[in-house]
Amino acid sequence: MVYRRVLKYIFVLIFISFFIFICPPNFLAKDSKQEAFLKFEKQIYYLIDSSMEPLNQLSDDQDEESLYHAVIATKQKFADNSLVLTKLLVPSVLPNDIKTSLEHTKEEILTGFKALEESMDYFAQYIVNREPILYEKFIEKRDKGFLYIDGGLTSLATVRLQLDAPKIRSIPNAWKVGRRQFYQLEKNFLQNDKAVPIKSEHR
Incomplete structure (x- = not known):
């Protein structure tokens, strides 16, 4: 019985030693930091994507009333998600310099x-009043x-490089699509509007 216990302990020690050799502590720590960062990054992109949701549902031939309600809904989404973003915590497992960078990212x-x-x-006010200002x-x-x-x-991408975290290609598309929706919203309204507003110089 004693012999079997000794063999069992030896086997456990060998297994632990082998595991540490294959996955050293610094590697495991690095992996946990990457995982924490990726979770934080996904939350950021989710907030961006969900803020754009009302605009994403618009079609090219949307009537003015529907456009107005979509604009109001988008305004509220950004307001709600601003509160969520304020409460979003930077992962505590990350190094201090990384945490500082992510806090700055949140502020931006x-x-x-x-x-x-x-x-x-x-x-929304412009849709109602048609005032160029x-x-x-x-x-x-x-x-x-x-x-x-x-x-x-951009700051978020820099941190990802610092942590050598894998890039999730599908996530950034949310912001690219969102930007296009802003321009599409404007286009949908103006093409059916007799008033000609001042053109944007930032296209």
């Missing part, structure tokens, strides 16, 4: 969300939102 994207929320508010404000806030979200996603 949050600024972008708030700017796009304001842009939707101005566009409202269209100008829409363009100004839209471009600011694009600038900050682009900056935040």
